[in-house]
Amino acid sequence: MPKAQETLLEIDLNALKHNFDHLKSRLNSNTKFMAVVKAFAYGSDACEIANYLQKLEVEYFAVAFVHEGVQLRNAGITKPILVLHPQAANFKILIDNCLEPNLYNAKILNQFIAVASAENQTNYPVHIKFNTGLNRLGFSETDVDYLSTTVKKTTAITVKSIFSHLAASEDLNEKEFTLNQIAKFKRIADSITKALNYKPLLHICNTSGILNYPEAHFDMVRSGIGLYGFGNSAKENKNFKPIGTLKTIISQIHTIQKGDSVGYNRAYTTDSVIKSATLPIGHADGIGRQYGKGKGYVIINNQKAPILGNVCMDMIMVNVTDIDCEEGDEVIVFGPNATAEALAETANTISYELITGISQRVKRLFVGQ
Structure with a gap:
């Protein structure tokens, strides 16, 4: 490669493909892959990275905020895009760009139903996050009845997925905590699936979850840092290439x-x-x-x-x-x-x-x- 003549970030797409292929090799063939491309694809370039991964047939993308998803749509991304932390002020823009919101508490759920109804939406795909121990965003286990009742009262939305986030999946000293999170998520998923009478996609694993907890891959996994070349441990780092x-x-x-x-x-x-x-x-x-x-x-x-x-x-x-x-x-x-x-x-x-x-x-x- 030519020597630098100025400050630049060189991004290796071969390394990206290597990382993607390695992560995919850890999954069952029917497990979907969500590529996390928030924060400019972890400091690289979200549009270029997402377009490349779309060619590799990634099933889903995830961003943090609505404007990140809009940028991907404008760059030609057609695959579904989950917005992990949407704000109510941007719901109409989100719908206009066919983005899919994470709804994590009663207020945001009802605000989105109101906007989707006003926009004459039917069965708009949404994702419901449950808090299983990270204590950041998400409904609690005690909200299952309220949530399922609220969803069944409207035709404006449909639950595309139920998900949670592991707090310490990279730390095997916290294995008991992680296994408790997974067990709690299973209970929640069983309860809400029975209440809704249909089965949304289930996902809880981040990069370290993919690597350390294969029993929790469920229907889909989410990877951010692994795609960009880091396995969160000396052992796993050997299998990845920083891009x-x-x-x-x-x-x-x-x-x-x-x-x-x-x-x-x-x-x-x-x-x-x-x-x-x-x-x-x-x-x-x-x-x-x-x-x-x-x-x-x-x-x-x-x-x-x-x-x-x-x-x-x-x-x-x-x-x-x-x-x-x-x-x-x-x-x-x-x-x-x-x-x-x-x-x-x-x-x-x-x-x-x-x-x-x-x-x-x-x-x-x-x-x-």
């Missing part, structure tokens, strides 16, 4: 004398003569200030270059004293080898936060396929 490589270049190299400082607030002061390299990437690009003062690093000519001082809005400075490099050389911020997960750990955070935070001003370059 994104964040690259930049060296703009300038300085020789910093002993006792001199680098960057804003003089956050780093040398105790010997060093060489620093300035890179055109900063916290406006998604490399937060938490990576400053030596916590983070980049890779230059296969060597780690620690970040010096505070991260600037558009630049970072790194220590290249012991690295043979020149102005214009390529720099790897993260990629398949120096992973986003490893970089995130230096700032006590997770790969999700790092990759989803990459600014939209960073150029995207698609490779493979």
Whole structure:
């Protein structure tokens, strides 16, 4: 691949296909696959990623908010799209774009029924979320009777799926908790299916659920982080390929004398003569200030270059004293080898936060396929 000449996020579609194929290999042939492409497809490019996955015959997509689903429709996505956290103010737009809402409490349920009825909808597909322990969004188990009674009173909607979200599926120390969530979900699904007299799709597994709890795959699974190359454990990471490589270049190299400082607030002061390299990437690009003062690093000519001082809005400075490099050389911020997960750990955070935070001003370059 050509060397970077500017800051860019290189996205490998071959790696995406590898990850999708691996996840599919863990499923029964009749289990549907929902690709989660919220947050710009975890910091990459939702429209490009979704169009590619649509060609691979993904059955469903999921986004967080209505405007994300509208963007996918405008980009040519025709498969069903679940909106995980819709707001009532956007219900008409949602219907106009054939998006499918997650309805998670009595208020949002009744608001959607009212809008769907006013729009003369019949059997509009909706998804009902139950809270089984994450305590974020969802009806409770005690709401089953109310929910089924309310749904049966209207012809405006039909329940396409019933789902929940596992709280700690990646942590096998929490296996008992997860199994209790799954058992609770089964009870809820049985109760509401009997009450409705038809069977919606059932889904509870996220990426780690797919990998660790095959007995809970049900009718469909949802994968986000796995598609983008992370298995949430050292063992599973070996089966995935990170799709994104964040690259930049060296703009300038300085020789910093002993006792001199680098960057804003003089956050780093040398105790010997060093060489620093300035890179055109900063916290406006998604490399937060938490990576400053030596916590983070980049890779230059296969060597780690620690970040010096505070991260600037558009630049970072790194220590290249012991690295043979020149102005214009390529720099790897993260990629398949120096992973986003490893970089995130230096700032006590997770790969999700790092990759989803990459600014939209960073150029995207698609490779493979």
